[in-house]
Amino acid sequence: MTAAPLPLVACDLDRTLIFSGKALALAAPEHQAKSLNVVEMYEGAPQSYMTVASERLITAIKASSTFVPATTRTVAQYSRVQLPGPPSEFAITTNGGVILHRGKTDAHWHGHMAARVKRESKPLAEVEAFLGRADFAPWVLRLRRAEDLFVYAIIDRLAMPEEFVAELEAFCTAAGWTVSIQGRKLYCIPVPINKATALAEVRRRTNADYVIAAGDSLLDQDMLHGATAAFRPRHGELNVTDYRAPHLRITKHAGALAGEEILAGINALLDSKHSGAVVEPQK
Numbered sequence: 022m023t024a025a026p027l028p029l030v031a032c033d034l035d036r037t038l039i040f041s042g043k044a045l046a047l048a049a050p051e052h053q054a055k056s057l058n059v060v061e062m063y064e065g066a067p068q069s070y071m072t073v074a075s076e077r078l079i080t081a082i083k084a085s086s087t088f089v090p091a092t093t094r095t096v097a098q099y100s101r102v103q104l105p106g107p108p109s110e111f112a113i114t115t116n117g118g119v120i121l122h123r124g125k126t127d128a129h130w131h132g133h134m135a136a137r138v139k140r141e142s143k144p145l146a147e148v149e150a151f152l153g154r155a156d157f158a159p160w161v162l163r164l165r166r167a168e169d170l171f172v173y174a175i176i177d178r179l180a181m182p183e184e185f186v187a188e189l190e191a192f193c194t195a196a197g198w199t200v201s202i203q204g205r206k207l208y209c210i211p212v213p214i215n216k217a218t219a220l221a222e223v224r225r226r227t228n229a230d231y232v233i234a235a236g237d238s239l240l241d242q243d244m245l246h247g248a249t250a251a252f253r254p255r256h257g258e259l260n261v262t263d264y265r266a267p268h269l270r271i272t273k274h275a276g277a278l279a280g281e282e283i284l285a286g287i288n289a290l291l292d293s294k295h296s297g298a299v300v301e302p303q304k
């Protein structure tokens with residue numbers, strides 16, 4: 022008899038498990054400094070952090086599950102993130118456009134996704150041309166391609182009018198694309214490229230029957246929806262839209278402490294599952 026497959030734990034990274042200095046939002050008094058570890062360096066400076074307690078928890082989670090980072094970062098951006106514990110067998114990057122298996126891009130999946138995008142969504146160049154309009158330049162500060170799969174912009178959020186967001190959403194919906202705005206970044210992504218579809222593929226390959234997911238943005242919602250148990254922090258896009266579901270737990274804290282709370286919650290679920298206790302999350 023083969024052993025039962027390990028539970029699958031899929032976690033968004035930015036603003037779910039790891040935090041930039043600005044996103045940490047540590048509300049503790051100044052005499053109660055929180056111990057943080059640097060998990061990403063960029064151009065010689067610390068870029069992202071997680072709490073020391075989070076690092077301990079993630080190591081424990083990795084020991085009792087198939088832990089899958091699920092990020093909108095490109096492969097290069099993901100490669101900068103140094104999570105504790107052994108490397109994950111699977112990682113989802115580029116919002117699901119790429120599955121990394123043992124650190125290598127799965128060419129079959131990449132080709133499959135590129136073909137679906139070609140069939141189901143308008144070309145990237147059309148969305149890029151729309152975002153590049155001269156009248157949007159005051160708030161669309163820089164435009165970038167992510168591995169030729171989607172586009173993102175660095176925005177001046179205060180200068181960006183609501184009417185622009187509505188116009189962009191209407192344009193993208195008609196083109197088979199989705200929009201997500203997170204901090205200073207605006208993402209436009211073809212509908213077929215999403216974390217939930219990539220996670221379903223990882224689930225198929227691992228035969229997992231129990232899936233835990235965590236995330237903070239609209240780009241995570243489908244992944245949370247399809248999981249057995251899900252977590253989201255009390256901040257981010259899903260908090261603004263007030264996403265709720267019977268199987269979803271919302272943290273008490275916001276910021277980096279929410280990341281720690283999510284990992285503690287996942288660890289407790291895995292512990293209760295391994296000990297055979299009731300594993301359904303509370304509302």
Ligand SMILES: [Mg+2]
Pocket residue numbers: 033034035036037236237238
């Ligand atoms: Mg996020």
